């Protein structure tokens with residue numbers, strides 16, 4: 001198969017390097033020696049998937065074991081898909097060029113809702129029946145993990161099981177169970193295996209739950225159908241990141257990827273408590289890594305990869321309590337070898353700009369800040385603790401330091417938003433532009449000041465304080481987008497997302513199992529790579545909803561009753577519903593909840609529930 | 622110090638683009654712990670200079686790169702350490718220190734040799750192939766279509782073909798070519814193959830072509846020498 005693909009298919013595709021599988025640090029194990037074989041499947045193209053830290057972590061973690069191997073597969077590009085189908089070849093793994101059906105387990109990462117059709121397409125290309133019930137004992141187990149696994153209900157019929165939370169914990173335990181089956185040469189009995197797997201904390205086997213619906217078609221109850229199956233599945237959590245595995249020999253792609261640099265993970269979790277933010281709930285509490293661990297890991301990664309840039313990644317790296325000493329150590333050690341340090345995101349304050357100033361190498365083209373909302377009132381609603389003063393200070397500092405482009409990131413359609421809040425966005429942007437122009441004039445610069453307003457449409461997500469809120473209607477999204485556009489001066493660049501795409505995201509983010517049929521129909525109509533503008537076809541999606549007899553607006557645009565059962569209530573993130581409801585109330589009262597890193601527990605119940613605590617290496621902030 | 626290395630590009634890495642190779646060498650040098658010199662200025666970049674880019678899909682026995690190091694390292698040491706840090710398919714064959722000034726590889730290399738193996742579609746005997754090559758070379762012009770930024774344009778490649786020979790082996794044509802390359806313009810081996818197909822009617826299966834670059838040369842006293850020989 002490898003010869004055929006290399007000689008006949010690769011010359012015809014646009015980006016053949018995507019499919020080589022022989023990158024530096026890629027691992028090619030001898031199949032005969034290894035009982036448990038897994039492939040990590042990323043339902044998007046190579047250059048996006050290879051930028052994903054989770055892949056590198058699990059790839060290293062599993063391949064370190066002598067009894068298991070992990071290979072990789074990505075969604076093939078359209079040209080490659082066409083050639084595979086034309087030559088009647090199945091989707092193959094990159095390392096061994098084997099068909100996916102050769103593996104015991106296929107692990108899909110669920111990063112965004114609009115990648116769901118790609119999963120179905122990949123299963124089809126791999127010649128695996130889409131629905132778990134059609135698969136019998138011979139096919140690989142289809143496993144899902146990642147943020148969308150916290151409400152995977154629209155995917156439930158296609159998967160055998162989901163892993164909730166930090167996969168470093170549950171995956172090895174799952175592989176152990178699988179190994180016992182494989183080593184004892186017992187004929188594989190999937191149902192029995194799944195029953196055993198369901199005993200592992202964090203493993204959710206959707207087939208063992210029955211969903212009842214109300215007369216209006218909403219979820220009424222989700223209950224286990226077998227004895228010994230937990231009524232609620234709680235996510236897993238790595239308590240101590242210093243003890244946790246971290247890959248120091250990550251795969252180095254041949255081609256340029258989205259994040260083409262070394263990565264260390266400085267912390268996991270964020271407790272700033274933005275009420276729209278799902279990640280802020282899913283990864284609680286804050287767990288920092290020791291700066292010494294990080295410095296050691298950074299050194300190993302740089303020497304094993306040859307990268308010249310190290311990115312300090314996390315949900316909010318500027319919050320890391322040991323950031324400055326860590327940066328100093330890294331710079332002292334690696335700067336003379338031409339390596340630089342970078343941060344993935346900035347907080348809107350002077351501290352962050354000073355950091356950026358120190359780290360920036362080369363041209364100062366653009367900085368991005370995320371005030372998220374245009375008025376203080378709305379920022380209080382969403383608990384985004386950015387003051388206008390902080391933001392203006394930050395941009396002033398940035399312009400003075402020589403940056404010429406500022407991007408401001410906002411959300412449109414947040415709960416309680418009015419046109420006044422949108423006008424606030426325009427107002428803020430105009431002020432930033434004015435500051436930039438003044439400084440530019442004073443410093444006699446020739447390069448034009450650019451201010452970009454980038455607006456995404458708010459998508460209410462499961463497990464957040466706004467999970468009961470509807471998304472504003474499609475027409476209203478479009479009206480708001482146009483209203484904002486008309487409020488902005490010509491000097492501002494305005495970017496906004498496809499309204500239809502955000503609408504579908506809202507449908508699936510809070511979806512239930514009834515949507516599986518829609519996914520399948522949409523895929524049959526040719527929907528895939530939906531998050532890519534040139535592929536996205538809203539009409540096909542509407543046809544799919546129509547054929548399934550499902551009204552998408554019910555999911556996206558209707559409020560949910562706080563007393564009712566939610567489709568994802570049986571999946572426990574460790575954050576209590578009581579806390580989410582309290583946060584929701586406080587939102588509507590425009591009252592702020594402080595970050596628990598400052599010393600006062602906000603009562604989300606994660607720490608008590610998991611028996612863990614915040615881990616702040618530099619002490620409380 | 623500056624060093625010129627000769628390396629080969631095997632099947633494993635033939636689909637890498639020129640930019641991919643640049644990235645690969647920079648990272649391999651860093652992994653090898655070799656002290657690459659960086660340019661000054663706003664965006665410092667490592668001082669590496671390659672010969673004429675190898676088209677995607679082609680293997681080679683003789684690519685060249687000039688590398689500047691911040692501190693002297695024995696050439697044998699460079700070859701060994703870099704060799705260990707390169708992926709399968711890239712092999713450093715030899716190298717020489719560059720003493721004094723040399724012109725950039727990209728500017729001085731003018732000739733390239735290729736070996737092209739391409740299946741014959743139906744039974745043609747050797748006479749036919751050799752005759753076809755002779756006929757082609759006897760033409761005063763060989764016009765093929767070339768993709769340019771403005772779309773496909775006719776291009777006469779005759780002046781850029783300096784040698785063409787071939788014979789049949791296991792129902793494939795094995796062709797040896799010496800072609801013009803470099804800043805004065807290049808002829809691609811697949812264009813020559815298209816000339817044989819389109820002008821001489823040789824039924825070659827273009828899609829299954831295997832191309833290898835087998836030599837790069839520059840002129841010295843009217844003779845061809847390799848980039849290492851000139852040092």
Ligand code: SF4
Pocket residue numbers: 271284285286596597600601602603604605606607608614
């Ligand atoms: S339980 Fe308290 S301290 Fe722990 S994450 Fe929740 S709010 Fe913060």
